[in-house]
Amino acid sequence: MATPSAFSSLLSFSAIVVAAAAVVFAAGVTAQPLPPARQDGFVYTGHRVDPDTVVVEAFLDPVCPDSRDGWPPLKQALQYYGPRVWLVVHLLPLPYHDNAFVASRALHIVNALNTSATFQLLELFFKQQERFYNDQTKNMSRAAIVDSIVKFATQAVGNSYYSSIASGFNNRQTDLKTRVSFKYSTSKGVSATPSFFLNGFILPNAGSPINYKGWRGFIDPLIAAQGQRR
Ligand SMILES: *[C@@H]1O[C@H](CO)[C@@H](O)[C@H](O)[C@H]1NC(C)=O
Ligand SMILES: *[C@@H]1O[C@H](CO)[C@@H](O)[C@H](O)[C@H]1NC(C)=O
Numbered sequence: 474m475a476t477p478s479a480f481s482s483l484l485s486f487s488a489i490v491v492a493a494a495a496v497v498f499a500a501g502v503t504a505q506p507l508p509p510a511r512q513d514g515f516v517y518t519g520h521r522v523d524p525d526t527v528v529v530e531a532f533l534d535p536v537c538p539d540s541r542d543g544w545p546p547l548k549q550a551l552q553y554y555g556p557r558v559w560l561v562v563h564l565l566p567l568p569y570h571d572n573a574f575v576a577s578r579a580l581h582i583v584n585a586l587n588t589s590a591t592f593q594l595l596e597l598f599f600k601q602q603e604r605f606y607n608d609q610t611k612n613m614s615r616a617a618i619v620d621s622i623v624k625f626a627t628q629a630v631g632n633s634y635y636s637s638i639a640s641g642f643n644n645r646q647t648d649l650k651t652r653v654s655f656k657y658s659t660s661k662g663v664s665a666t667p668s669f670f671l672n673g674f675i676l677p678n679a680g681s682p683i684n685y686k687g688w689r690g691f692i693d694p695l696i697a698a699q700g701q702r703r
Contacts, residue, residue: 509650513657515584515591517551517560525699527558527692530670532565532663535576535598536605543667543682544599550688557696562595565658565666566651572605572618574651579626581650582641587630594629601625671695 514530522528531547533540551558564580566573576598584591603609604625610618619642627635641647661670665680671691676683683691 507653507656509653513654514561514563515580515595517562517592518556520556520559522559526556527554527695528670528672529558529560530563530673531560532563532658532661532666532668532670533595534565534567534570534573534666535580535595536570536573536602537567537666538602539680539682540667541599541602543669544596546683546685546688547669549685550692553689554692554696558692562592563658563663564651564654565663565668566655567666569607571607572610572622574655575619575622576605577654578642578647578651579622579638581654582638582644582647583626583630583634585641585647586634586637590630594626597625597629 529547529551531543533544547560551560564577566577580591580594580598583594598605605618605622613621623635623639623642626638630638662675663679667682668679669676669683672695676691
C-alpha cells in the first residue's frame with residue numbers, strides 16, 4: 474500500500490506525464506483550424522439562394538443503404554421544385570461502416586478536381602455500394618481498399634484523373650476536409666444517415682429515407698406560406 478507521500482508524488486508524476494503528453498500532442502498533431510475557411514457541404518444546384526428559397530441539408534453516408542434509398546425521392550422533389558429549393562449535402566461517414574471515411578474522402582478529392590463530378594460519384598457509390606460493405610471487404614487490406622476506391626472514383630471523372638485521385642489520398646488536406654464534414658455533422662447533433670434539415674430544422678425519423686410524398690408534405694406548406702406572405 475502506498476504511503477501518503479508516495480501517493481502524492483505518484484500524483485504529481487502522473488500530472489507531469491499528462492502535461493508532457495499534451496505538449497507532444499499539441500506539437501505533433503496539427504489539427505485543422507475550425508471553423509474551416511469554406512463552409513462544409515456539396516451544393517447540388519448552383520442557383521442563387523434568395524430569402525424565399527427553401528434550404529434542404531442532407532446528411533449522407535456514401536456506403537449507407539438508407540442514404541442510397543433516400544436519394545432518388547429527394548432528387549425527384551428537387552426536380553419538381555426547381556429553383557425554389559436548394560440542397561447542400563454533408564457527409565457523415567459512420568464509424569461502423571468500415572469504408573465510409575475512405576469513400577467520403579474520395580468524394581472530397583473528386584470535388585476538388587471537378588466539382589460537377591461530385592454527385593456523379595455519389596450516385597455511383599449509391600449504385601454499387603455493396604462492393605464496399607464491411608462483409609465484402611473484410612479480407613482486404615486498407616491499402617487494397619483505397620486502391621479499389623481510387624479506381625472506382627476514376628470512373629466518375631475520367632481515366633486521365635487516376636493519378637490525381639491516387640495522390641489525393643496522400644494529401645493531408647483531403648483527410649482534414651473529410652474530418653470537417655464529420656465534425657460539422659456531429660456538431661449539428663446528427664448521428665444517423667440519412668438525416669435532413671429543412672430551413673435549419675431537423676426533420677423527424679432521422680436515419681430513414683423520406684419518400685417523394687413525404688417531401689411534398691414537408692415543402693408544399695412552406696411554399697404556400699410564402700405565397701400568403703406576399
Ligand atoms: C467535369 O465533370 C463533368 C461531369 O462529369 C464533365 O462534363 C466535364 O467535362 C468535366 N470537366 C473536366 C475538366 O474534366
Ligand atoms: C475471407 O476469407 C475467409 C478465409 O479464407 C473465407 O472463408 C471468406 O469466404 C472470405 N470472405 C470474402 C468476402 O472474401
